[in-house]
Amino acid sequence: MPQSPHPDTRKKATKPSPLPPPLKHVGIIMDGNGRWAKERGLPRIEGHRAGTRNIRPVVEAFARRGIPYLTLFAFSTENWSRPDWEIKGLMQVLGEAIDRETEEFHRHGVRLCHLGHLDKLAPALRDKVRQALELTKNNTGLSLSIAFNYGGRAEILDALRDIIRDHIPPEAVDEALISRYLYTSGQPDPDFIIRTGGDLRLSNFLLWQSAYSEIYCTPTYWPDFNEEEIERALENYRRRERRFGGRPSE
């Protein structure tokens, strides 16, 4: 066999490139609606309206890529501290979005889930949400969780209360059991969390589940987060090396 003149170069060239990490669950912190509206001289509510109109194309884009779980952060437990008029507008926009999108999601086999508490919502809106969950509960396509009136700390607190209520002995409480008591029970932890709107924080999103999530933040406001932005985010994810506390690969 002839000797390679540059053995080192040859070795590098034949080294297989690492496989992209698997991607089952994407979480999105949909931020920046207010600033999107402000830049256009529109009321904040128009930003929220444009934001909810962006949900369907984004869901379709992830469904086309075969991602089985998508979680969207729409309203946090802390967002109740906003002025009444904005909260009212957000509730109205949520109702409009359910009316407009549910049938279409159902046709595409999307299973809708809700993370958080529905009790603070007006009864008519609560019923709308429940009907949408009921209609799509047996669908086997993409599982779409909407975190609305959701807080990561409230979720952990609820889990602890339920564990105590169920008289689980302390020695039986482990990480798997806590995961089963969370709102996300049965779902894989998010592999990838995207935040739009430029801030670099989780703002109480999936605190327990995000222990080893890869995080990506873009300055793009949520209503402008489009196909091209999705591809850019996924391209960034594909280059990540997930170590889960292990050694870096050679």
Ligand code: IPE
């Ligand atoms: C995200 O947009 C939607 C909610 C938090 C309800 P914002 O309303 O937070 O928009 P910005 O961050 O003020 O631009």
Ligand code: IPE
């Ligand atoms: C995070 O956005 C919550 C949602 C996108 C629903 P916020 O606008 O509420 O976050 P902070 O207040 O800037 O951390």
Ligand code: MG
């Ligand atoms: Mg915000």
